[in-house]
Amino acid sequence: MQRNVGRVDAAARIVLGVSLLSAAGLVIAGVVTTPIVSAVGLALAAIVLIVEGATRRCLLYGLLGIDRCPVD
16 A cells, blocks of 8 residues: 555654643543543554554545655
């Protein structure tokens, strides 16, 4: 699968993923009170975003035929 995510989009995904992972950590630590299911959902979303940003590949973009990666 070819890269289909540009550098700016990849960086934004990584930053958002780290932010969501931090929020999940705060929920698990008990600093923020929400159901534990929310923490698991936040963590899963964070992991997906970090992996997509690091690999610069988005499965949904691939399925929809979207290519946001300029020619390198």
